[in-house]
Amino acid sequence: xxxxxxxxxxxxxxxxxxxxxxxxxxxxAQAPATEAPAPPQAVVPTAGKNQTxxxxxxxxxxxxxxxxxFAGVGAARTFDYFSTLNLRRRGxxxxxxxxxxxxxxxxxxxxxxxxxxxxxxxxxxxHRYGHHRLERWTSIVHFG
Numbered sequence: 001x002x003x004x005x006x007x008x009x010x011x012x013x014x015x016x017x018x019x020x021x022x023x024x025x026x027x028x029a030q031a032p033a034t035e036a037p038a039p040p041q042a043v044v045p046t047a048g049k050n051q052t053x054x055x056x057x058x059x060x061x062x063x064x065x066x067x068x069x070f071a072g073v074g075a076a077r078t079f080d081y082f083s084t085l086n087l088r089r090r091g092x093x094x095x096x097x098x099x100x101x102x103x104x105x106x107x108x109x110x111x112x113x114x115x116x117x118x119x120x121x122x123x124x125x126x127h128r129y130g131h132h133r134l135e136r137w138t139s140i141v142h143f144g
Contacts, residue, residue, distance in 0.1 A: 069139035076143035
């Protein structure tokens with residue numbers, strides 16, 4: 001059985017190694033030196049009904065929707081904690097973190113709580129800088 005886990009870890013590492021250069025090629029900090037900068041174009045706002053720019057909707061960070069989303073993240077991390085401990089009690093090995101960490105219940109609880117805190121912190125940063133959709137999606141993806 002250890003051979004199967006090693007093969008799984010190798011596949012995950014290979015997938016990560018292949019995905020990183022693919023995504024990195026899309027990111028460019030500067031335009032190539034051969035390109036001439038495009039002249040700025042004058043933007044003339046249209047009059048009347050054709051303006052589709054919607055006003056940004058501000059909301060408090062600790063609003064009701066975020067409260068529920070953060071509770072969902074905490075519930076998912078709690079479920080992960082107890083299901084992983086159950087897995088270890090049955091004698092299975094943990095793949096993502098070391099078995100020593102999982103067997104140390106206090107340390108593993110701190111790791112799960114820190115994961116929840118990081119998720120809430122990332123949501124706050126998105127909120128702070130006006131990315132309100134990403135603020136919500138951070139929690140949705142985390143517990144989804």
